[in-house]
Amino acid sequence: MPLLEFNDRGIYCPRAQVYIDPWKPVDRALITHGHADHSRWGNKHYLATRSAAPVIRHRLGEVSLTTVEYGQVTTINGVKFSFHPAGHIIGSAQIRVEYGGEIWVASGDYKLENDGLSEPWEPVRCHHFITESTFGLPVYRWAPQEEVFADINAWWRANQAEGKVSVLTGYALGKAQRLLCGLDHGIGRVYTHGAIENTNEVLRQQGVALPPTIRVTSAVPRKDYPGHLVIATPGAIGQPWMKKFGAASVGTASGWMSLRGARRRRGADRGFVLSDHCDWPALLEAIVLTGAEHVYVTHGYTSIFSKYLRGTGLNAVALETDYEGELAEMATKKEDLDQENAAAE
Structure with a gap:
């Protein structure tokens, strides 16, 4: 049994019976950050970083939410979980999962450039790395x-x-x-x-x-x-x-x-x-720094990016998920838009 698997509800840890950023309601959800495609309404219980919690509560209402500090280890049925800075937005995290000497990291959304506002990204060594590929093409290269x-x-x-x-x-x-x-x-x-x-x-x-x-x-x-x-x-x-x-x-x-x-x-x-996501060089740098031999590519140019990684000798597979990357927050919530339109009339 793999430590993490992917099913119709999200990224699942069978041994601990928890999900990471599920896209359908589950009993226990570990949340990487507050964007709507990663932090969804309907779960019975949420676990997130302390600095992500206020926005999650603002967006989801009075949900059952427990918070942890970066680096704090939470053990569930023998599986160790810890949250580490992702550099994406305030409170964003990569989630490290360890059991029996096997280590996975679910990175959520992340960027390597320190924007001076978000907690800066930190590399987390692992065997298996789950990465986004929102901008996983060589054409995407950011200026400072x-x-x-x-x-x-x-x-x-x-x-x-x-x-x-x-x-x-x-x-x-x-x-x-x-x-x-x-x-x-x-x-x-x-x-x-x-x-x-x-x-x-x-x-x-x-x-x-x-x-x-x-x-x-x-x-x-x-x-x-x-x-x-x-x-x-x-x-x-x-x-x-x-x-x-x-x-x-x-x-x-x-x-x-x-x-x-x-x-x-x-x-x-x-x-x-x-962008608050990695460009092409940063994606490649991040993967190297994790030391992972197995890479799972989500949301973005999944097939192209995973094919490139296989060409470098990694075991890389493309995955279908409901994450949206930079498209996730591009529209205003309808109630906010209605309020602002009314004020304009």
Whole structure:
């Protein structure tokens, strides 16, 4: 019996009778992070890191949730579980599973670049490694985030000189806060979409230091926006909510901006290549650092990436899962969008 197996509900540990990031309701779920494709409603009990818990509760309500610190070992029926930083978003974790000398790591979503906000990724040695492949093609290669933010700030200044509002999109948990921390706040004020500000408030309450923001509401006069910047969810673009800003330039921050045509499809004037997932070189580096001989490739370019890994001598297989990578948080929750649209009318 393998220590971990994959079934129609998710990644399962038969000996401990627990799931990791299940996509269907189960009795006991170990959660790598708070994004909706990894942390779903309906499980009887959840286990996550202490820093991921507030957002999970915010999104799922009053669920039965136990928290652990990074590196803390929890033993269930003889199987040892521990959570280790994944560098993806605040509170994100890789889950190490050990029994009888065999070690697996389920990485969830992760990135190697230290963004200065999330707990930095740490390599965890193992025999079996479960990896995403959201950007598992050689074409995906990220510039250092300092260069990306220099471009974003220059774009904001140029829009300001033209009297325009700069609207920058990123998903509400993770990307929005990373953008907020990378902006030059000496340029002007930063306003936020309601779904983003709701998440900001949860993070601030748990002690995360975020720069000041102003929630976009009907109470803010339209004349206050020109020259300043709004961080919005991608789902808000093209909606009535945007009317309040008048002349605006829309920028999108995503790994998908590497692709020709992606900016146009997102309704953006500018695209900035910034992802909370690994690019091609980082995926390969991470796998080497784990020392794993067996690699299981989920969500993304699974067949291409696993084929490449087999060519390097690894035992790599592609898996079908319900994870979505960077697509998971690209739309605003309907209730938030309805609220913002009502405020715009």
